[in-house]
Amino acid sequence: MEPIILTENLKKVYHVGKVDVPALRGVDLLVHEGEFVAIVGPSGCGKSTLLHILGGLTSPTSGKVLVDGNDFSKMTDADRTRFRRHKIGFVFQRFNLLPTLTARNNIEIAQHIQGNGYNPHRFEAVVEMLGIKDKLDYKPYALSGGEQQRVAIARAVICEPKILLADEPTGNLDTENSQVVLNMLRTLNRNFRQTIVMITHNPEAAAVADRTIRMRDGYILPD
Amino acid sequence: MILSNLLHRPIRTVVSILAIAIEVGMVLLVVGMTTGLLHDAARRVEGLGADIMVEPPGASFFFGLGWAPVPIKVADRLAQIPHVLAVTPVLFQSNTNVGSGVNVIWGIDPASFDRVTGGFVFLKGGMFSGPYDALVDDLYAKAHHVKVGMTISLLNHDFRVAGIVEHGKGSRLFIPMATAQDLASAHDKASIFFLKCTDPGYTDDVMKAVHQLAPQYQVISVREYMTLMTANNLPALDAFITALIAVAVIIGLLVIFLSMYTTITERTREIGILKSLGASKGFIMTIILREAAVLAAVGIVGGFLGALGAKRVILASFPTLSVDLSVEWAVWAALLALGGTMLGAFYPALRAAQLDPVDALAYE
Structure with a gap:
């Protein structure tokens, strides 16, 4: 099976004033299409940075990042933005909905940005599955x-992204709602073979994934 | 999304719209009042019915600003030129009494004035019956609450209002020629001569004849005078209008700049969200610029309505003023407001587009 995500010796260094802060020190990661992968690790271990690089929100300092066959390290910011628009979906800990828009408009704007227009069948199917039709x-x-x-x-x-990147999706939820969200991610993965990479602190959340990757100090720990 | 964003911060939206409306209204009113002043003066000269004006050298075509009286007997010589039907001399006097502002009073000879102009239309009262009688037009009477028989102070003398005439014949205030000459110590002098030809088609011929008869005098047809009465022919006025328009546009631009700048600062996280969804820099810029364009559109309409309202108030309060709101300047004001708004919103839009998505998403 072809990997949908492949990183080799991936490094990211932030420059804070005159100090270099390494966030990723050489990450090798392989995720196959249709996999549900959880990344766990303590705060500051580089999980979020890894997710941001995989989503094309920021570029790596060095190393190789292949996402769906595209080498992010060689792509411009505009190219990564275009790729993200069509291939990546983000879910954040703080939900990050646009506060001035209704739930419907928040969903529709993703379709608008993608440029393929409003797809009523897809819209109906998604809101039905997530149980938010009346909201x-x-x-x-x-x-x-x-x-x-x-x-x-x-x-x-x-917009049917190839990869769903979830940054602590249950971090702001109580146990009951956490379970609902995790079940939905699981359903998406099982029913639609949605590739999911999820960051979490919560071992119970990580347990719903097919595989758990542990990170510490900017490295992926061996199994 | 654009409307939702604008409605989310109603006070800021209203202030921005107000700034643009004031900008548009100010441009329209400044231009409207200056052109109104000029056009009103020109229309009143046109309303005389004369074809040609003859003035001494160095006279201003703003009547009353220049002071260069010439012998009144020139009128007799002008009257002898072929195709001249009538000539009337006028002596200008600037009345600067405190409380009534600056008015140009015309000293006229009623008989010749009537031959050139066809005579006044009296709304009340009648022609002078004494040396210290005055005529006022209806707009002056309305503005200053003047009635026939009242005494008004002109040139530091008391005049009895003999009649109220329909506006549109040269001046708003008229006194007998002899009195004007006495008060100016300009006996047998006049400031200007208005000529009426037997047919307007003879205007050029008569002008040539006047040039030959008195080459040192300024001779201008009323038709040409009308075309000269524009702000473009008055460099100081043109500069004044330009300066005021520039101030209005700059203020509008700065308000929009500040408004949009605070908008994108407040919405940094939202911009990060849009970027995480794959929104391009162009998409982000377009959203900000479209919001600004909506503000401009509403502000422009508000400015138009404000200018129309202000015109009504001005004319009700100051009947002698004239405000010409032209479609041409409405278009210019709209374009200036739109251009200024887009310029003011451009940098905030650019800054929003260039935000780092990770930093933006982490913004508190």
């Missing part, structure tokens, strides 16, 4: 955390 006309402030995260997942998958 579409509410703005984020009128939704519970669990509902907001389900809207965020709907927005992330509405």
Whole structure:
């Protein structure tokens, strides 16, 4: 099976004033299409940086990043943005919905940005699966955390991305809502073979994934 | 999304729209009042019905600003030129009494004035019956609450209002020629001569004849005078208008700049979200610029309505003023406001587009 994500000796160094802060010190990662991978590790171990690089939000300092056959280290910012638009979906810990828009508009804007226009069949299927049909006309402030995260997942998958990157998706949720969100991610992965890379602190959340990768100090720990 | 964003911060949106509306209204009113002043003066000269004006050398075509009286007997010589139907001399006097502003009073000879102009239309009262009688036009009477029989102070003398005439014949204030000459110590002098030809088609011929008769005098047809009464022919006025328009546009631009700059600072995280969804720099810039364009559009409409309202208030408060709101300048004001708004929003839009998505998403 072809890997959908491949990194080799991936390094990222942040420059804070005159100090260089290494966030990734040489990460080798392989994720196959349709896999559900959890990345766990303590704060500051480089998980979020890795996720941002895999999503094309930032470029690596050195090393190789192949995502769906595209080498991010050789792509311009505009190329990575275009790739992200069509191939990547993000789910964040803080939901990150646009506060001025309704749930419906928050989902639709992803389709608008992608440029393929509104697809009513896909829209209906996604909101049905995530159980947010009756919440579409509410703005984020009128939704519970669990509902907001389900809207965020709907927005992330509405354009059928190749990879769903989830940054602590249950970090702001109670146990019940965490379980709902994890079940939905699991369903997406199983029913639609959605590739998911999820960062989490929570071992129970990591347990729903096919595989767990542990990180520490900018490295991936051996199994 | 654009409307949602604008409605999310209603006060800032209203202030921005107000700034653009004031900018547009100010441009329209400044231009409208200056052109109105010029056009009103020109229309009143046109309303005389004369074809040609003859002035002494160095006279201003703003009546009353120049002071160069010439012998009144020139009128007799002008009257003898073929195809001249009538000639009337006028002596200008600037009235600067405190409380009534600056007015140009015309000293006229009623008989010749009537031959050239066809006579006044009296709304109340009648022609002078004494040396210290005055005529006022209806707009002056309305503005200063003047009635027939009242005494008004002109040139530091008391005049009885003999009649109120329909506006549009040269001046707003008229006194007898002899009185004007006495008060100016300009006996047998006049400031200008208005000529009426037997047919307007003879205007050029008569002008040539006047040039030959009195080459040192300024001779201008009323038709040409009308074309000269524009701000473009008054460099100081043109510069004044340009300066005021520039100030209005700069203020509008700065308000929009500040408004959009604070907008993108507040919405840094939202911009990060859009970027995480794959929004390009162009997409982000377009959103900001479209928001600014909506503000401009509403502000422009508000400016138009404001200018129309202000015109009504001005004309009600100051009947002698004239405000010409032209479609041409409405288009210019709209373009200036739109251009200024886009320019003011450009840097914030560019800055928003260039935000680092990771930093933006982490923004608190």
